[in-house]
Amino acid sequence: MIPPLGRELVLTVDQMIEGVHFLKHDAPDLIARKLLRRNLSDLAAMGATPLGYLLTVALPKNVADSWLEKFAMGLAADQQEFGIALFGGDSSSSLTQISFSATLLGHVAPGQALRRNGARVGDEIWVTGTIGDAALGLRARLGELLDTSGFLTQRSLLPTPRLGLQLANIVHAAIDISDGLVQDLGHICSTSGVGAVLQSHLVPASPEAAAFGEAMLQARLTEGDDYELLLAVPRENAAALINCCANLQITKIGYFVSGNGIDIRDGTGKKLPFSKQGWTHF
């Protein structure tokens, strides 16, 4: 393989383990699509254009052929939707649990890959889309809350990678929200050597998530799987950012400060003492 002329290759790998990243009774085509989309979201956070992927599959002997066929149909659907090819892979038996990994390849203009470590004191924190739908959707899948419209469940099962934004000359740092907003903001802070103030009342909620009110705020801010982009943006680029995200909700939710760690503050400026910072597994 040769990257497109004058472009640089980027790679990312993510896995999905039964009982950790998906539930046994989840639809196999959606497991496949989420596997690809989690990785596509990583490429989006690097500002990359996807090319294709390598796949590993490990299946216990009791998995039905029809299950695997549906899984393959999910791969095929998203290969077409995102214009990516399957380059190769490895399959194996497994004693007890199903697991997958996908290695995604993408390309960027040389030196233009977005990174986590470029946030500077004074930069604003922006996010795409709405935050916390997947956390509530997971609870709906586990029967812990009622998702009448199915929107939250859908956001949990089938995230939308924010590909195609031209952010290279607009943002100082980027990451996709996979572990949870607070934890992923922490990754930017620690690699950039800065702290952050996160203004919880500014964090955008979908109407479906907002309906659950303040009781779900901590879950929405600290649990993962949203696959929205979290960006460090110098104030003077805010207009350009809004312009380049024309078809996408984009919201300022705080700012970077000197020091380290994250202060989460509500609309009155009061610190919120969250008991956990990131996603815990099923």
Next chain:
Amino acid sequence: MIPPLGRELVLTVDQMIEGVHFLKHDAPDLIARKLLRRNLSDLAAMGATPLGYLLTVALPKNVADSWLEKFAMGLAADQQEFGIALFGGDSSSSLTQISFSATLLGHVAPGQALRRNGARVGDEIWVTGTIGDAALGLRARLGELLDTSGFLTQRSLLPTPRLGLQLANIVHAAIDISDGLVQDLGHICSTSGVGAVLQSHLVPASPEAAAFGEAMLQARLTEGDDYELLLAVPRENAAALINCCANLQITKIGYFVSGNGIDIRDGTGKKLPFSKQGWTHF
């Protein structure tokens, strides 16, 4: 990442699943090294020079930190031995079993990657090294036979990828023996549209394997994990092949014919009726 100037990237991925590719009590550093070496062997079979890798790790919560430290030391040892870098990866918890995957990147001169599908009728079948040591070494690890010197066990736990041979203009097809000699020869045959005659008495055995005699012939020829190269070589290139493998045992073990399937014949020309063709998992 950009491949070295004027070179083409190649990729391969392989996984190691607890209870399938390794045993829980195996030394973690050797599991790590075998994970890399299985993939390095794939690169060797493509005629590629290794660059680096991506890693996934899934660990149940009861795995000790010391286990993981030893695993990391194994990775570090082979990174140094083979001049490869860790480019990134993903770690996850797991409910029941340990699993790993590695995606290896390498480079070749454009259009010079060795392939499986180029064998032609009349080509000779050659193998590097000795065949069947790993099959017997696995039996030794399971306590089923006595490996006094430890050689067979070592061959099973720590294969040697046959990197660095300059085979591009010498062979018509290449594969590494991971599933078993007969099965991997079958992969060349089916993708090339040819059949093969495998001369069992010519298949090279180490002295340690030869000591177990004919009783182990089927195991040696049909079980995997040798990570030797299996090559389709036009007769006129045999001398060049021997020359380019100067420091490595290299043996002619049969020839490709028209048709399909593999005839396994002994020294008298009699067909051997093997009951299985390839590796079965633990």
